[in-house]
Amino acid sequence: MPAERPVFFPFLFRMHKALMWAALLLLFAYLLVFLTYAANLIQFPFDYDQGEGFELVDTLLFSQGRWPWQDVETYPFYSSNYPPLFHLLAVPFAWLYGPSYAYGRLLGTLATLVAAGAIVFAVRRDGGPGLLAPLSGLAFIASNTIYHIGPLNRQHMSMVMFETLAIVVLANMESVRYSRQRRRIFWAGLALILAAGYTKQLALATALAAMAFLFIRRPLRGLQFSAGLALIGGGIFLLLTFATEGQWWLQTISANVNRYDPQQALGLLQQWFGLHGFLVVPAFLYLLYELYVDRLSIYSVWLVAALVFGLLSGKWGAGDSYFSTAIAATCILAGVGCSRFLARLPEGQILRAAPGFLLIPLLFLGYGRAVLHLPTNTAPFDSLAALMEIKPNAPNGLYDSARSPAGDFPPGYADIGHLTSSEDLRAGEELVAIVRAVEGPVLSEDASFALLAGKDVVTNPTQLLNLANNGLYRGDVLLEMLREQAFGLIILRAGFFPGTVLQAIDENYGPAQVITMNGFDYRLYRPRPAKAK
C-alpha cells in the first residue's frame, strides 16, 4: 500500500524503537538488581549458598600448595569434588587477603558479566547491529537462575563464561580465510573448552557440541579437535590422578555418580521453560530454520547439547544452575534469530512487516515480565515494588517469579537470591564467637564459622554423602570421634551428612540452640550431658 507508507512506516518504526528501548530499560533494571545483590554478597563475610565455604577451602589448600582431593577416612575428613581452575584463579587473592568470600564472589560476578559481554558480541557479530545484541546480553543476566548463582563463591558461572567464550570463538572458524588465523582460533577454542571442563565437569556438554559442530562443518577438523581435547584433557586428567594417588578420580568422578530423580529434572525443565519461554520459542524456531533450511550454527548445536545436559539436574545435589549453559545458548540464538528475522522483513510491504516489527520487542518485554525478581525492602527497588504492588515470596523481602506467591518452588531450585541483612551479619558473628569459645574441633556443615574462628575445617558433608551413596565411604574414624564426643560443637544446616554420621550425632549430641542466618536455621548440637567429659 504505497499511499500508507509515508505515514504508517515512520509510525511503525518509531513504535518498534520505543518498544525496543522499553525492553532495554526493563532488562537494564535487572542488571542493577544483579549488581546490588552482588555488592551485598561480596560484603557478607559468612556462608550464603550451601557449599561456598568448601570452595573457599579448596582455594586455601591450593594457596598452601596442597591438593584438595584427599582421603576422607582420615582427619580432617575433607575432600573437594570439583576440578581446580576456579579455585586456582582465586589463589593470588588468598595469598593477599587470606580466607574471605569476597574475592570468589567478585570472580563469580565478573564471570557472569564477561559471559553476558560475550553474548552481546556474538549477537552483534552474527546477527547485526541494533539493540538486539545488548538486549540478549542483558536477558542472560536477567534470568532468575543466572541472577542467583552469578555472584556466589562457586565455580559454576566461571564454567559458563569459559563455555560461552569457547563457543563464540569457534562459531565462525570456517569462514576465516587464512590458515594461520584458523589454527589460532582452533587452539583458542580448544583451550577455552579445557578451561571450562577443568572448572566444572558439566562443561562436557559444550565440548561435545563443539566437536559435533566442527565435525558437521568439516569432519577432519572435528576429529582433530576431538583428538586434541582427548590428548590434552586426558593427559591432565591422568597427571592429576597419579599426583593425588587416585583421589582425583575417586572424588571428582566416582563420587559424582548420584541417584537420578526424573521428576526433579522435569520440574526444573518446566520451570526453565516457564521463565525463559519468550526467548526459548524464537531460539528453537531459529534452530529449526537452520536445521531444515539454512546451515546449522554452533549456537544451535550448543543449545541442544546444553539442554540435554540440563536434564542432569535431576541428579542428587544438582539444581536449576544446570540450565545456565542452556540459558546462555538461548540468549545468543534468540538474539541472532531475531536480528536476522528483522533484517528480512519486507520493507516494501509494511502491513506484512508490522507484526514482526512489534513482535520482537514484545518478546523481550514479555521475557522481562516473566523473570521478575527484585528485593522489595531495599531502596530504590522498594518504591518500585510498592508501585507494582509486589509482595515478597522469598526470604528477606525478595520477590522471585520462579516461586509461587506462597513461596513454593520445584525441588532442586536454589533457595537463594535474597539480600543479606544486618541481622544476618550479627547472627554470623554470634556463630563465629560460639565456635571460637569451644575447645577442640567443631564439626560444621558450613565452613566459614570454623575458618573465621581459626579452627580446622572438618569434613565436606555433601562429599561424604556423595561417597556414601556410592558405597565408597566407611567413616570409621569420624564415627569414633563422634562417639567419643571429640567435637565440642556440631552445627547443622540441611543435614547433608551420610545417615550413619547423622545417627552418631543424634546419639551423642543434643540440640542446644538454633540461630537463623540468611533465612536458614543453623542448629547447634552439644555433647549430651550423660556422656560429656
Next chain:
Amino acid sequence: MAVGENTRPILFQGHGLLRAILPTMWERPLSKRQLGLLLALAGCAGSVAVLAIDILDAGREGGLGPAQSLALGGTLLILLVGLSLLPLGDRPA
C-alpha cells in the same frame, strides 16, 4: 601379458582415486542427508540400548522406569529428526 601387469595400473589408479576422494570427503561439510543418517543411526542405537537395559539387567523389575522413559523419548526424537532430514539431499547441514 601377465594378469598383474594389467591390474597394477588399475589398482594404482584406484589408489590414486581413493587418495583423492578420502581427504575431500573429510574436508567437505556433512550434507543434510548424511547428518540425518547419522542421527537416525544414533537414535536407533540409543533406543535399542535403553530398551536393552531391561534385558541385560535381569534383576530389574517393573518395566520402563521414569528415567528410562525420558531417555527413550529422547532417542526416539533423535531418530525422527534424523529421518526427517533424509529427504533434504546434499545441501550442507
